[in-house]
Amino acid sequence: MLADSDDPEKTWESRSYPITEDMGLQRVTWRIERAGWAVLAMVTLAALLGAFSEGPLSSTTATGADGRLEVHYDRFAHHDAGMRMEIVLREDAARQAAIRLSPSLTRGFSIETIHPAPAEESGGPDGHTYVFKPTGGPLRIQIDLRPRQRWLLRGEIATADGPPAAVTMFAYP
Amino acid sequence: MDAVLRAGAIYIFLLLLFRISGRRTLSEITTFDFVLLLIIGEATQQGLLGDDFSVTNALLIVATLIVMDIVLSLFKEHVPIAGKLLDGMPMVLVENGQPLRDRMKKARVDEYDIMEEARRAQGLERMDQIKYAVLEVSGAISIVPKD
Numbered sequence: 001m002l003a004d005s006d007d008p009e010k011t012w013e014s015r016s017y018p019i020t021e022d023m024g025l026q027r028v029t030w031r032i033e034r035a036g037w038a039v040l041a042m043v044t045l046a047a048l049l050g051a052f053s054e055g056p057l058s059s060t061t062a063t064g065a066d067g068r069l070e071v072h073y074d075r076f077a078h079h080d081a082g083m084r085m086e087i088v089l090r091e092d093a094a095r096q097a098a099i100r101l102s103p104s105l106t107r108g109f110s111i112e113t114i115h116p117a118p119a120e121e122s123g124g125p126d127g128h129t130y131v132f133k134p135t136g137g138p139l140r141i142q143i144d145l146r147p148r149q150r151w152l153l154r155g156e157i158a159t160a161d162g163p164p165a166a167v168t169m170f171a172y173p
Numbered sequence: 174m175d176a177v178l179r180a181g182a183i184y185i186f187l188l189l190l191f192r193i194s195g196r197r198t199l200s201e202i203t204t205f206d207f208v209l210l211l212i213i214g215e216a217t218q219q220g221l222l223g224d225d226f227s228v229t230n231a232l233l234i235v236a237t238l239i240v241m242d243i244v245l246s247l248f249k250e251h252v253p254i255a256g257k258l259l260d261g262m263p264m265v266l267v268e269n270g271q272p273l274r275d276r277m278k279k280a281r282v283d284e285y286d287i288m289e290e291a292r293r294a295q296g297l298e299r300m301d302q303i304k305y306a307v308l309e310v311s312g313a314i315s316i317v318p319k320d
Binding site for chain 1: 265279
């Protein structure tokens with residue numbers, strides 16, 4: 001018995017000697033394997049684009065309704081990994097420069113450092129308030145934080161008396 | 174709870190990843206593959222442990238991984254098709270001296286691989302001295318010489 005390697009019918013026939021084959025299932029596993037490669041390639045590409053944090057798909061800006069407050073942050077974060085948020089506050093000199101983080105934010109994240117350091121810090125039922133020394137110009141505040149909860153995190157950042165900017169983040173587990 | 178979920182997720186992820194990478198890629202280990210395995214171990218370690226470096230956490234993770242392994246082996250025993258899908262199946266690559274090229278291409282094995290194994294294991298010199306070459310589940314190639 002000579003097998004003709006160029007005959008496709010014969011090539012894909014299941015042999016029963018010297019081993020029992022199941023070529024139908026074998027070809028199914030190859031198809032799954034190839035699909036898996038495609039998925040891996042897509043995941044890698046998505047990661048390069050920032051679908052898992054730090055990239056064009058991830059960085060976003062939330063703005064308060066009156067435009068005085070801007071929050072630059074990553075839409076996609078990782079649970080328990082450090083991340084940075086930048087808040088730009090355009091207050092005139094007469095106003096007190098303060099930001100308030102809503103309770104959902106202070107629950108979902110641990111706030112590690114705030115630069116510049118706030119002059120005053122207080123906690124109340126509507127969240128933590130940080131008061132900064134007035135600079136006479138726009139104030140840039142960097143907050144290093146760490147998501148302590150997984151999946152969807154929502155919160156609000158507001159000035160002392162202005163409308164809040166809504167922040168929505170997805171923390172991968 | 175966290176330790177069990179972490180270990181379970183990593184176990185399933187690595188199982189699927191190594192399955193789709195194919196048996197020829199990581200079963201025939203070269204030095205570079207070995208280094209790659211070390212790096213993969215290093216990369217998963219942090220995800221497994223989190224920031225909990227206690228002995229209890231380590232024990233829970235090891236226990237979970239071993240329980241997953243036992244459950245999987247029982248599952249494969251009771252559902253044979255799952256075993257075939259997860260472990261793969263042996264396949265004839267050379268039959269009576271004739272290489273089955275389409276199969277070899279799909280399995281990412283070439284004639285050099287087969288002749289290398291034929292020389293090493295059986296001292297054969299030519300393809301027509303091979304009765305059967307079988308790609309085993311482990312990724313190794315078994316050679317049956319002609320009489």
